[in-house]
């Protein structure tokens with residue numbers, strides 16, 4: 353798979369389309385590289401279906417999903433999947449509404465890889481927040497219940513950084529389409545992106561160690577007391593930064609909200625309330641990868 357066409361199908365379940373918007377803000381690779389030109393020299397991402405980006409509509413657009421090459425496409429899913437199927441339909445075929453759950457479970461067994469893009473499809477996210485009237489769940493949960501064994505990589509974030517999505521696809525392509533060679537943590541997040549806590553690489557860490565805390569968002573000190581979830585959150589935001597390396601939450605004076613974690617959002621709110629002391633790790637100890645004790 354390190355050369356040629358890589359087929360990509362992008363489904364949208366219960367979400368806000370923010371993951372797609374984030375991807376369309378990609379700088380390196382550019383959006384043009386992602387959608388039109390080559391992602392890598394000799395590698396073209398062939399986007400077969402994307403509800404927001406494609407020009408086609410209605411039954412004609414949905415019919416593309418009937419002719420996918422079995423075992424030769426990556427299925428990206430954005431948004432959580434509802435148990436109450438009437439909560440999320442993606443179109444009509446012969447006058448019948450097609451639910452996202454139905455189409456997801458039809459395509460997932462035929463895909464070579466499922467990429468759960470965003471925290472909603474990775475862990476439920478905001479879509480599954482209490483009281484969760486639609487019964488929204490992660491892509492992996494829905495696949496497990498249906499006995500679908502296609503490998504899954506989770507790319508959480510609310511939204512995920514565009515690099516996180518493209519890097520995950522690139523890792524998979526460079527591994528020759530062998531998902532087992534993409535190193536992931538226990539929550540199936542690529543270690544190249546989610547291998548370290550925000551807190552480990554935060555430029556305000558010395559303030560934390562010295563006990564100098566901001567009294568309000570925007571103050572220059574450590575944001576722990578105004579609700580920073582960096583100590584339990586795995587992502588590379590302090591190193592990569594957002595908007596083409598311009599800024600990120602803490603640098604902008606706002607606390608990390610733990611948007612890449614399975615605890616987001618019911619257990620990471622209220623936003624501006626400090627984490628309990630027993631959830632504050634030191635570097636090399638404390639919160640385990642995947643936030644089991646978060």
Ligand code: SF4
Nearest residue numbers: 554557574575580582
């Ligand atoms: S608590 Fe937040 S602001 Fe403070 S050092 Fe950790 S990540 Fe940085």
Ligand code: SF4
Nearest residue numbers: 589601608609610611
């Ligand atoms: S700093 Fe925290 S809340 Fe902000 S994007 Fe990164 S993981 Fe999400």
